Amino acid sequence: MAEVQSGVEKQDRKKAPEKAPRRFVVLAILGLGFLAFSALGDNGVLKLFEVMEYRSELLESKNQLVLKNERLEAELYALQHDDSYIEQVARGTLSLVRDGETVYQFKETQR
Secondary structure, three states: OHHHHHHHHHHHHHHHHHHHHHHHHHHHHHHHHHHHHHHHOOOOHHHHHHHHHHHHHHHHHHHHHHHHHHHHHHHHHHHHHOHHHHHHHHHHHHOOOOOOOOOOOOOOOOO
């Protein structure tokens, strides 16, 4: 009977090495499939990079808007509280002059 068991053990040893490469191949294929899906899927790595780039563009736009808002708030404050600034704006944009001032306008000559 010992001879029969040794024959069975020899058969088991022969089958075991065949299963190991199959398992490795199956696991490798599943692993590669998972990597491909995680890289190229809807929520994959490529999408992550796109979202990160879009986020940085939005942050840059936000920073520009914050600076513009600060400039506008400063201008609003000056218009509400600074008479000399109001006069400067009125002279520059509306071409207003004080009483008694003379305005000289020169025509541009073509050369």
